[in-house]
Amino acid sequence: MTLSDAPAPTLSAQTLSAQAQAPASPTLPxxxxxxxxxxxxxxxxxxxxxxxxxxxxxxxxxxxxxxxxxxxxxxxxxxxxxxxxxxxxxxxxxxxxxxxxxxxxxxxxxxxxxAGPLTTCEGPEQVVRAMRSVAARDRLPAAYRWLARTATYEQLVHFLALEGGPDGGFDDLIALCQVGLGGTAKLELGKNYWDEMGQGDLAGVHTELHRRLVRALELPTVPRDELPVEALEREAFGGLLATNRWLQPEMIGALGLLELQAGPRCRLVLQGLDRLGAPQDAYPFYVEHAEVDPVHGKDWMDKAIEPLSAERPEWGARMVRGAYWRAALNLQFFAAVMDELVVADAG
Structure with a gap:
């Protein structure tokens, strides 16, 4: 079996067992x-x-x-x-x-x-190839194709309110992630953080762009105790990585996955905004990610994942593991929220 044949990220056996009696839609509060x-x-x-x-x-x-x-x-x-x-x-x-x-x-x-051969990848080339393999699987999930082509305005608003952007909290996570790194990896994460900060322009800070999106679409703030369990697990994953220093390799992989996948997904959101005639202030946040994140994704592989795999071989498979975990949680979340919205609309 090759890296490209490795199983796609899905729920773990324990998770499936724990949720065996649960409906396909998100777990109710x-x-x-x-x-x-x-x-x-x-x-x-x-x-x-x-x-x-x-x-x-x-x-x-x-x-x-x-x-x-x-x-x-x-x-x-x-x-x-x-x-x-x-x-x-x-x-x-x-x-x-x-x-x-x-x-x-x-x-x-x-x-x-x-996850098959992904778990034993060795050497910079294999690790980068494994990262790209994880990112390529469901790069365009059904939920995003649905947003682009089918979702109603109300469904799009509800989905984006739960999604929180492709990298909610990314700026704080990347600041924590670079602690203790050096060389090109630290420079790349610093460059990425500076882009999150709008390269010094407050109006271009990604959280400010997201606030414009929230105002333009009147996105509701969903209280945490009303979120589906899939959203809670996805949000908690950032805390797991950020508060456990020993998981730094997994954090690097998980954040790198976001950069590899955000661009194509954001382009589908933009198609949905176009189709539904969204206000102009809804666009800058997703335009920024659609244009910039593909560049960041490549640079993250070339300047962070690859050199770190060479310098610290024991980190290679662990970085892929973090990406794999994040991919599985994302797909679980997207599918559950889409199911909920489609079922609610049908009802």
Whole structure:
């Protein structure tokens, strides 16, 4: 079997088992007792954290809502987190985080072990080829083709509100990802970050472009406790990588995958905006990514993945693993949200 024959990213065996009784559409909001208990303990200054030491989540939804509460302590704006940030490294919080992440990583790892020859790629050329192989699979998911050709205006607005852009939080993630790197890899990530910052022009900062998109389309803000579980897992994945230094190789691969895939997907979003007559302010965010990300994707391979694979051979397959994990979570999310919107429209 060659790299191009490797299995496409899909759900892990454990995930499939856990969701065997679930419908094809996103898991409906359900009570999250562990996440609620953690939020209350954090709000009270830590009282009651010790009682959570052996408490398990009610389900996968509760797991990811709980982890997102923890990740907020590490990466959310301080004006939102407030004094709770003091509990970032509280022993009981750290123990809960490690326990829930351990269960999740076991699922992700079992999925990776089924990826065939991707798991044993060696040397810069094989690693880059494996990265491109992962990116090529479902580069244009059915959800994006649906946006371009079929979705109604309301469906497009709902999907984009949940999607959050092709790289939601990418600027903060890339800033964390470059810590400790050197050489061309650090330069490439720095160049990428500078583009995220609009190359010094506030109006061109990608988060500002996204705010224009939100205003133009009147995208709703969906509260976290109303998000489908697939969206929660996808969001939590960034926190998993950002708060575990040992996962730096996987983070480099996951972010590189975004750069490889965002351009073609953004072009399909633009087709949908054209077809539905969207306001002009809805365009700059996706135009920027459609034009710039293909260049970033190539440079990420040539100047980060390839040299890092040569300098640190043990990182090669791990970078591919991060890309594979991210691809699987993306496809799971896209399919579930599209199913929900199509079913809701049919009803």
């Amino acid at each position: 359900s009570p999250a007792p562990l996440a609620s208990a953690l939020a209350e303990a954090l709000a009270s200054g830590g009282a009651g954290l010790d009682a959570l030491a052996q408490v398990g989540p009610a389900d996968r939804r509760d797991r990811f809502l709980t982890l997102l509460e923890v990740y907020d302590l590490h990466t959310a704006p301080l004006e939102r987190v407030g004094d709770r940030a003091r509990l970032q490294h509280h022993p009981d919080v750290a123990a809960l985080k490690g326990r829930l992440e351990g269960e999740w990583l076991a699922e992700l790892e079992a999925h990776w072990e089924a």
